[in-house]
Amino acid sequence: MKKINIVTLLLIASASLGFALSSQKTIQELNPVIGSIVPQCQKTLFDIATGPEFLKCIPFQRLLSHVAVLTDPKIIGKVLSDPNNNYKPILEEPLVNFSERLCSSPRCSDKGIENMVEAIKVGCESDLSRNQLLQFIFDAIALYPAIRDMICYKNEKVFCWNETMTTVFDLPPSPITITGNPLIDSIAVADPNKICTRCNKDIVTTFFTFINNNDLALQILRSLEINDDILNKIKSSIAIKCGIEFEEFLFFQMEFNVSNFNY
Numbered sequence: 001m002k003k004i005n006i007v008t009l010l011l012i013a014s015a016s017l018g019f020a021l022s023s024q025k026t027i028q029e030l031n032p033v034i035g036s037i038v039p040q041c042q043k044t045l046f047d048i049a050t051g052p053e054f055l056k057c058i059p060f061q062r063l064l065s066h067v068a069v070l071t072d073p074k075i076i077g078k079v080l081s082d083p084n085n086n087y088k089p090i091l092e093e094p095l096v097n098f099s100e101r102l103c104s105s106p107r108c109s110d111k112g113i114e115n116m117v118e119a120i121k122v123g124c125e126s127d128l129s130r131n132q133l134l135q136f137i138f139d140a141i142a143l144y145p146a147i148r149d150m151i152c153y154k155n156e157k158v159f160c161w162n163e164t165m166t167t168v169f170d171l172p173p174s175p176i177t178i179t180g181n182p183l184i185d186s187i188a189v190a191d192p193n194k195i196c197t198r199c200n201k202d203i204v205t206t207f208f209t210f211i212n213n214n215d216l217a218l219q220i221l222r223s224l225e226i227n228d229d230i231l232n233k234i235k236s237s238i239a240i241k242c243g244i245e246f247e248e249f250l251f252f253q254m255e256f257n258v259s260n261f262n263y
């Protein structure tokens with residue numbers, strides 16, 4: 001349960017809260033979905049979910065129609081067991097549709113996200129430490145600015161993440177064993193031109209810019225067992241694979257452009 005990836009996390013959080021909101025109207029009815037939480041926390045979540053910003057920038061009803069596929073652990077497991085053959089037929093279209101919906105909605109303002117994070121910290125203090133789903137929702141909201149951008153980058157008409165997945169899953173297997181993970185090994189020996197794309201630069205830059213000096217983000221990553229050591233390994237693998245140009249970009253062009261979406 002801990003080693004869940006960030007996109008799955010966002011999906012589960014949206015699906016759960018979205019399900020609660022689209023199918024029920026009262027605060028009490030959130031309980032079966034989120035689990036029992038104190039009334040103050042219920043009220044906090046309800047206020048956020050029904051506030052003016054939230055439903056505009058995270059349009060649950062529109063996002064939900066394909067989430068059943070995406071959050072079914074059997075399907076995720078099936079894809080992960082053989083990503084090269086299963087990504088295209090099973091996941092690509094639902095994920096692209098999900099992204100189209102998310103990215104055609106306005107981006108939540110950073111201020112709005114900050115307020116939601118603060119409200120949950122205060123209103124749900126006692127529940128946060130013991131309710132895992134609530135933690136997921138909190139993490140997804142806190143990481144939203146980065147996740148949303150990483151999901152929404154496009155190269156022409158193709159979502160960057162899809163371009164990357166398509167490329168990676170089409171790579172030939174590595175002739176030698178490096179890490180023992182077939183996918184990582186085939187990336188390691190792949191032609192850098194295939195991997196060090198503009199798209200991946202944008203995604204990587206957004207990620208590292210967002211977590212730079214962001215204590216909350218780092219804390220969340222640590223709770224997902226992604227510690228500083230792993231982050232540094234990722235950074236140096238990227239630098240080795242993609243070279244100084246990619247790395248320079250990483251460290252000097254890091255101004256994270258936060259939303260201009262205001263109310």
Ligand SMILES: *[C@@H]1O[C@H](CO)[C@@H](O)[C@H](O)[C@H]1NC(C)=O
Pocket residue numbers: 066093094097
């Ligand atoms: C994705 O969206 C397209 C166009 O809106 C639609 O035709 C298609 O059925 C959708 N696919 C899935 C799996 O929902």
Ligand SMILES: *[C@@H]1O[C@H](CO)[C@@H](O)[C@H](O)[C@H]1NC(C)=O
Pocket residue numbers: 092093096157158159162163166
């Ligand atoms: C996903 O990416 C591949 C490779 O760029 C592209 O051919 C395909 O059309 C994309 N799929 C969708 C649904 O946009």
Ligand SMILES: *[C@@H]1O[C@H](CO)[C@@H](O)[C@H](O)[C@H]1NC(C)=O
Pocket residue numbers: 255257258260
């Ligand atoms: C960031 O947003 C500002 C203000 O909307 C815009 O003028 C600027 O070009 C953006 N910067 C980048 C790097 O996208």
